[in-house]
Amino acid sequence: MTTRTPSNNTANTAKRPAVSDFDPADRAHQTTKFATSYGPWALVTGASAGIGREFVRQLAASGLNLVLASRNQNRLESLAEELTHRYGVAIRTVPVDLGNAGSTEGLEEATADLEIGLLVNNAGVETHGAFLKSDLDRENALLQLNIVRPMELAHVFGQKMARRGKGGILFVSSTLAYQPVPYFANYSSSKAYILALGEALHFELNKSGVDVTVLSTGLTDTAMAGNIEGFDFGKTPMPMMDVEPVVRTALKHLGRRSFPVP
Numbered sequence: 001m002t003t004r005t006p007s008n009n010t011a012n013t014a015k016r017p018a019v020s021d022f023d024p025a026d027r028a029h030q031t032t033k034f035a036t037s038y039g040p041w042a043l044v045t046g047a048s049a050g051i052g053r054e055f056v057r058q059l060a061a062s063g064l065n066l067v068l069a070s071r072n073q074n075r076l077e078s079l080a081e082e083l084t085h086r087y088g089v090a091i092r093t094v095p096v097d098l099g100n101a102g103s104t105e106g107l108e109e110a111t112a113d114l115e116i117g118l119l120v121n122n123a124g125v126e127t128h129g130a131f132l133k134s135d136l137d138r139e140n141a142l143l144q145l146n147i148v149r150p151m152e153l154a155h156v157f158g159q160k161m162a163r164r165g166k167g168g169i170l171f172v173s174s175t176l177a178y179q180p181v182p183y184f185a186n187y188s189s190s191k192a193y194i195l196a197l198g199e200a201l202h203f204e205l206n207k208s209g210v211d212v213t214v215l216s217t218g219l220t221d222t223a224m225a226g227n228i229e230g231f232d233f234g235k236t237p238m239p240m241m242d243v244e245p246v247v248r249t250a251l252k253h254l255g256r257r258s259f260p261v262p
């Protein structure tokens with residue numbers, strides 16, 4: 001675990017996001033609302049790549065300090081270095097395999113001295129193919145990462161937020177959550193669980209001052225989407241989305257809607 005704080009020099013010269021990064025109204029909403037409602041620290045799981053990496057970038061641009069959690073320490077460190085320099089925020093990296101039982105407690109310990117105002121439950125894996133031919137260990141591992149860990153993290157950090165009377169939790173689901181999907185049976189079922197959990201908590205935690213939103217994204221241009229062999233996405237009616245508008249949609253609706261679909 002390492003923590004980078006901006007040097008005086010960096011803080012003075014650090015750039016806030018280019019105006020073109022966000023719609024001006026969204027930016028104003030983000031920077032003011034985020035600092036007061038979801039600061040001073042946000043915890044992002046699956047921060048090293050794809051959608052999680054873009055969450056980290058946009059949240060740093062909003063001025064939040066960040067805890068980055070995923071397995072690949074080198075990628076976390078280089079992202080931390082880049083963002084501390086660019087945005088003048090503090091960043092702690094926590095290399096962790098969230099597939100492991102006990103990793104929730106590890107993450108809680110690694111952040112015990114920080115006020116986590118926003119949890120982004122993003123880390124996930126997918127499996128696909130004929131269910132009966134799939135590897136049972138991989139399917140079980142998917143459930144640990146996609147279901148058990150987000151539930152546990154929401155429980156642990158949600159309690160702390162509720163005690164403070166403010167905070168936010170963002171779950172990352174999928175448009176595959178809205179219907180059973182043959183050949184993605186376990187993955188789509190895991191995302192249906194996350195959608196249901198998040199929508200229930202959106203209602204339940206509201207009276208504690210904790211905002212809960214579930215991002216249900218469609219096909220998004222990341223390594224995960226790129227690694228699905230045997231599927232020609234050019235033949236589907238779904239366009240591949242960039243991570244930037246997907247994450248922007250999630251952050252725009254945090255505290256406003258329960259399940260935005262970009």
Ligand SMILES: NC(=O)c1ccc[n+]([C@@H]2O[C@H](COP(=O)([O-])OP(=O)(O)OC[C@H]3O[C@@H](n4cnc5c(N)ncnc54)[C@H](OP(=O)(O)O)[C@@H]3O)[C@@H](O)[C@H]2O)c1
Nearest residue numbers: 046048049050051070071072098099124174219220222224
């Ligand atoms: N891309 C899409 O089309 C799409 C569509 C709908 C929903 N989603 C959802 O969006 C989320 C992010 O997916 P993505 O497309 O950005 O995938 P990605 O590019 O493959 O990134 C996955 C992230 O999760 C981390 N991760 C994977 N296994 C982990 C583990 N055991 N412990 C800790 N971290 C782990 C990876 O980092 P390390 O390798 O460093 O651990 C990486 O940072 C997932 O929940 C996914 O289900 C994606």
